[in-house]
Every structure is written in C-alpha cells, then in structure tokens.
Amino acid sequence: MVGIILASHGDFATGILQSGTMIFGEQQNVKAVTLHPGDSPDSLKDRMKEAIATFENSEEVLFLVDLWGGTPFNQANGLCLENKDKWTVVSGLNLPMLIEAYTSRLSMNSAEEIAAAIIEPAQEGINTTSAKFQSKDKHTKSSAKTIPAGTVVGNGKLNIVLARVDSRLLHGQVATAWTQATSPNRIIVVSDSVAKDDLRKKLIEQAAPPGVKANVIPIKKLIEISKDPRFGNTKALLLFENPQDVLQAMEGGVEITSLNIGSMAHSVGKVMVNKVLSMNADDVAVFEKLKQNNVKFDVRKVPNDSNSNMDELLKKAKDELAEQNK
Template identity: 65%
Template sequence: MVGIILASHGEFAKGILQSGAMIFGDQENVQAVTLMPSEGPDDVKAKMKDAIASFDNQDEVLFLVDLWGGTPFNQANSLFEEHKDKWAIVAGMNLPMVIEAYGARLSMESAHEIAASIISTAKEGVKVKPEELEPEDAGKASQGSAKQSNTGAPGSFEYVLARIDSRLLHGQVATAWTKAMQPTRIIVVSDAVAKDELRKKLIQQAAPPGVKAHVVPINHMIKLAKDDQHFGGQRAMLLFENPEDVLRVVEGGVPLKTINVGSMAHSTGKVQPNKVLAFNQEDIDTFNKLKQSGLTFDVRKVPNDSKGNMDEIIKKAQDELNKQK
C-alpha cells in the first residue's frame, strides 16, 4: 500500500488527518508531519524520515503538502529527488484531495498513479456560493460532468448500495461510499424529507461532483424501480432514514438484496447496542421482517470498517428492551 505523508505549517496536517478519519475511517500507513513555530527545516525533514520509516512499503510514498514552495514542500522535495521514479508530491492539500487519495489506494498501487488521479477532485472541491461567483468555465465543466454521468437509456436501475443512515447524505456517504460504489445517482427515499423543501435543497447541494442527488417519496421510488425504459446504465445509491421505509419499498417491489446499516440516531424509547445504532421494538421487528424476506445486512459506517454481526446486535438490543419492561 502507498504510504501517505500529510505535511503542513502548524497543526493543519493533524487536523485534516483527524477529519479524514471521521469520514473515511482510520488509515494505515498515513502520517501527519507539522512544522511548528519553534522548528526549522531540519526538524521537518527528520519527522518526514521517521514517518517514511514507519510505512510498510517505503518504495511508494505520496506527500500531500499545504503550500507549493513552503518549508514542508521544500523538505519533501529534497527527499523526493532520490526517489522521483516512485514517489510523488501534490501541493494545495484539501480534504477532498485527502479523501480521494485514501480511496485511490484501494485500487492503485503507485504514488504516481494516485497523484495523477486526485488533482481533479481537489480542484472540484473548491466551490463558491452564490453560484454566479463561480468562474464560467468551471461551472460549465461541472454541469457537463453531471449531464454525462446521468444520461438515461433503456433499462432499469442497478442498485449499488441501499443504506440506512439517519443523517442521509453527509460526508461519509458523499466521499467514502461514493468513491467505493461509484453511483451515478444518489436517491434519498423518504416521505418526510420529500415534503421538506429546505432539506431537499441541502441534500441536492451536498451531492459530490458528477453525481446527481434526488429526494423522492416512497411510492415514487417504487414506480421508478418498475421503469425499465429510462434508467439503463444508471447506478443508484438509495439512502433511507429508518428500516421501516426500507421494508415499504421492498414490499413494493424494489429489488434490493443487501442493506447497509450505517447509523440510526438515538431517541426516547430506544436502546443503543453499539455506538452508532439505536433501536426500538418496531425497528427490531422490521429488521426481522427484512431478514425473513431474504435480505442480508452489511453493518458498516464506512467501506474500510469490518462488518458487524446484525444478529448479535439485534439480540443485544432486544435483551435491553426486555429489561426495560
């Protein structure tokens, strides 16, 4: 696996390392290197050498630095000179760049390949509101990308992910899961959200570049699933707030096979068998019905997480609910 060094003036590298872990999960072979006010170039270079020494593969190293020409860049460049056939440096580090690099490591084995692949995502991550302040060429490019990736053709949806997540479309979904599953459309399926114009607008704006986000009520999703004339080549990621909505679409004929269970918020009357999932009796009964209908469960917050055992989680939740009676 390619080793990654995040390098910056001050604590920025440590902060972006933490942010990346919140969205994409903890990463092996990634180190943050900081230049503090009391330190000089030699201190940074020594930290970089120590970081590289900790990597499993020291032949492939990618430096993501904050500023071209700054001290972190210069010291990375001094080390790079003897390894330029393998190592790479990318300046202008931002969170989209870091997340893209993490995802690229799942399929790419060279620092050069990853460096080349993350540039466009890093640039697309820089946006402005109001939209009219966006440079004209950038706006056209973004619109063209979205249009190309969402052109319909005869056929039905391919369902690449169906996820239960109380937060719906947020950072972990827009980056980690989108990178892993490569959807062309993200569809939030919820009667409640479909009636909330503000939430609908925020979800549509949160869609990653090249992916179109929709919010539809449950009955409309059932109708879309039966349309075999307009969605050929379309890879759909479905997002649900709760298992009850999933059961309704499954009973309505949406052909789901696996449900990713990512997050269910705690509220009054619910028990919490682990850090991110909370259940009441209706939730447990609904998951049991989904299981009886033949669906399997993939319990993970992000793709890199190990899968949880849904049977054990449900049993623990049922035991806790029984104790409350």
Template identity: 60%
Template sequence: MVGIILASHGEFAKGILQSSEMIFGEQENVKAVSLMPSEGPDDIKAKIKEAVASFDNQDEVLFLVDLWGGTPFNQANTLFEEHKDKWAIVAGMNLPMVIEAYGSRLSMESAQEIAASILTSAREGVKIKPEKLEPADTAKTGAVSNQQSNAGAPGSFEYVLTRIDSRLLHGQVATAWSKTVNPTRIIVVSDAVAKDDLRKNLIQQAAPPGVKAHVVPVDHMIKLGKDNEHFGGQRALLLFENPEDVLRVVEAGIALKTINIGSMAHSIGKVQLNKALAMDQKDVDTFNKLKQAGLDFDVRKVPNDSKEDMNQILKKAQDELNKRK
C-alpha cells in the first residue's frame, strides 16, 4: 500500500489526519509531521525520514503538504529528488484531497497515479456560498459534470450499495463509499426525512461532486425501483435509516442482494452491541426476515474495515434482549 505523509507548518497536519480518520476510518501507513515554531528545516526532515522508515512499502510514498515552497515542502522535495521515479508531492493539502487519497489507495498502487487522481476532488472541494460569487466557468463545469454522470440508456437502476445508517448521508458515505462504488445517484429512503425540508436540503448539499442526492418516501422508492423506462445507466446508492424500511422495499419486489450495515443509533429499548450498532427486538426480527428472503449482510462502517459476522451480532442481540425479559 502507498504510504502517505501529511506535512505542515504547526499542528495542521495532525488535525487533518484526525478529521480524515473520523470520516474514512483509521488508516495504516499514514503519518502526520509538523514543523513547530521552535524547529528548523533539519528537524522536519528528520521527522519525514522517520515517517517513511515506518511504512511497509518505502518505494511508493505520497506527500501531501500545506504550502508549495514552504519548509515542509522544501524538505520533502530534497528527499523526493532521490525517488522521483515513484514518489510524488502534492501541495495545497485540504480534507477532500486527503480523503480522496485514502480511497484511491484501495485500487491504486502507485503514489504518482494517486497524486494525479486526487487533484480534481481537491479543487472541487473548494466551494462558496452564495453560489453567485463562484466564477461562471466553475459553475458551468459542475453542471456539465452532473449531466455526464447521470446519462444512460433506458433500463432499471443498478444498486451499487444498499446501506442502513441512522446518520444517512455523512462523510463516510459521501467520500469513502462513494469512491468505492461510484454511484451516479444517492437516494435517501425515509418517510420522516422526506417531510423535513431542512434535512432534505442538507443531504442534497452533502452529495459529492458529480453525484445527485435525492430524498424519497419508501413508497416512492418502490415505484422508482419498478420503473424500467427512465433509469438506465443509473448507479444507485440507497440509504435507509432502519431495517424495517429495507424490508418494506424488499417485500414490494425490489431486487436487493446485499445490505451494508454501518450505523444504528441507540435509543430507549435497544441494546448496544458495539460502537456503531444498537438493536431492539423489532430490528432483530426484521433482520431475520431479510435473511430468510435471501439477502446477505455486510457489516462495516467504511470499505477498508473488516467485515463482522451478522449471525453472531444477531445472536448477541437476542441474548441481551432475552435477559431483559
């Protein structure tokens, strides 16, 4: 795996590492190095060398630095000269850039390939409100991108991910999962959210560049899933708040195969099973019905997490609920 060094003046690199792992999950072979006010060029150069030495693969290293021409960049560049056939440096580090680099490592094994791939996300991550302040060519480019990503011949949806997540569309979905499954549309399926204009607006704004986000009631999703005339070429990422809504869709004839289970928040009557999942008896019964319907379960928050055993989770949930009776 390509090693990544985040380098900055002050604690910026450490902060962006913490923020990016909150969104994408804990990362291996990623180090943050900081140039502190009392330190000089030799100090950060030594930190960079130490970070590189800790990587499993020291031949492929990507530097994401805060400022082109600054001391962190300059010291990384002195080391880069000896490895410029494989290493890469990208300046102007921001959170979209870092997250995109994490996602790219899942399918790319070259630091220079990743460096080239993350520039678009880094640039598109810089936006402004009100939108009228944005340059006309930027807005035009975004519109063209959306049109291209949603083109397709007549046919039904391809469901690239169906996920249960009580938080719905948030950073892990908008970045980690979207990067992995490449949807053209994200569809939040929720009766409650469909009635909440504020939440709908926030979800639509949280969609990654080039992807349209929609919020629809469960019954409307059933209609969309049965429409074989308008959705060819559409790669749909479905987000549900709970398993009960998934079961409604499945029982209505929508052909889902695998359910990714990312987060189910704790509330009164539920048992906490791990950091991310809490269930009550209704949830357990619903998952068993989905299992009987032939669906598989993929229990993990982000793509690079290890999958958990859903059978063991359901057994633990039932045992804990039985103790309360």
C-alpha cells in the first residue's frame, strides 16, 4: 500500500489527519509532519524520513503538502528527486484530496497514479453557497424534456447501491467515504418529516459531494420511484433516519436486501448498545422483523470499520431494556 505523508506549516497536517480519520476510519502508513517556527528545513526533512521509515513499504510514497514552493514542499520534493518515479508530491492539501487518496490507494499501487486521481476531486471540493459565485453551468436546471411515463431506461429498475440508517442523514462520512465506496449518482434522503422542512432540505442538497445529486423525498415517493422504469439508470444511496421508515418502504414494495446501520441517536427510553447506536423496544422489534424479511445487516460507521454482530447488539438492547424496566 502506498504510504502517505501529510506535511504543512503549523498543525494543519495533524488536524486534517484527524479529520480524515473521523470520516474514513483509521489508516495505516499515513503520517503527519509539521513545520513550526524555529524548525530548520533539515530537521523537517529528517522527520519526514523518520515517518517514512515506519511504513510497511517505503517504495511508493505520496507527499500531500499545503503550499507549492513552501518549506514542506521543498523538502518533500528533494526526497522525491532522490526516489524518481516512486515518490510524488501534490500541493494544495484539502480534505476531499485526502479522502480521494485514501480511496484510490485501495486499488492503485503507485504514488503517481494516486496523484493523478486526486487533483480533480480536490478542485471540485472548492465551492460556495453564495449564488453570486456559483457556476452557472453547474446549477442551471436541465432543459431536457421529461421522459414520458412508462419509458424503460436501462434495466428499468432502481439500483440501490447502499441503504443506510443514520439519524444524522447526510454528513461527512456519507458524503465522502460511503459515496466513494459505493459510487452512487444520486443520494436520496427518505424522510416524511425532513421532506416537509424546506431549510433542512436545502442544507442536505448543498451537502452533496461533487458530481452527485441529493434529493429529499417522503417514503411514499420512494415507493413510487422504485416501481418507475424511468429510474433504471439511477444508482441510489438511500438514507433513512430510523429502521421504522425502512420497514415502511419495504412494505410498500421497495426491495432492500442489505441495510447499513450507521448511527442512531440516543433519546429518552433508549439504551446505548455501542458508541453510536441506541435502541428502544420498537427499534429492536423492527430490526427483528427486517431480519425475518431476509435483510442482511452491515453495522459500520465507515467502510474501513469491521462489521459488528447485529444479533449481539439486539441481545444487548433487550437485556438492558429489561433491566431498565425492572
């Protein structure tokens, strides 16, 4: 696996490493090296070498630095010149760049390949909510005619690449890690309550990652879409606030065979079964009904996490709820 060095003026590299961990999970062969006032260029270079020495394989190394021409860049570039065609530097470090680098090195074996793959996502990550500066091409509504009802597009069936229960709905881990892992062309938040809230809808639509559209729809609308052959080319990442909404959608005919469980917020009457999941008796009953309908559970916050055992979590919830009701 390609090693990654994050290098910056001040603690920026350390902070973005922590941010990347929150979104994509713990990563091996990644180190942050920082330059502070009073540090010499040579001492920074030595720390880069020490960090690389900890990698399992130091043959391929990618340096992600904050500023072209700055000291971190210059020292990284000097090391790259000593390791031509194996080590590479990319400047302008931002979070979309880092997430793309993490994703790319799962399938790419060279620093140069990853460097080429991360430039465009890093650039697309620069945007603004100000309509004055938004790209007209990107936000102008399509003038394409509406596809006539009954038209079969693709295989005529909505392709659900991921169905996820997450009380936070669309946030960093979904917008980056899960989108990278599943490659949807549309994120669909399925919630009757959020669909009625114009402010929340707008915030969710703006939180969509580059190249992916986000929509908020009620459960009834998802049921209609799942039966509409015009959505045959749609690769959908579905987000539900709770398992009850998933069950309602399935009872309406939406085919969900696998369900990713991300987070369920704690509230009165619920018990914590792990750091991010809380359940009440109704949640447990719904999950068991989903299981009876042959739904497979994938209990992970981010793709790099290991899958927790849902049966054990449900048993823990039952035991703690029983104890709570004594």
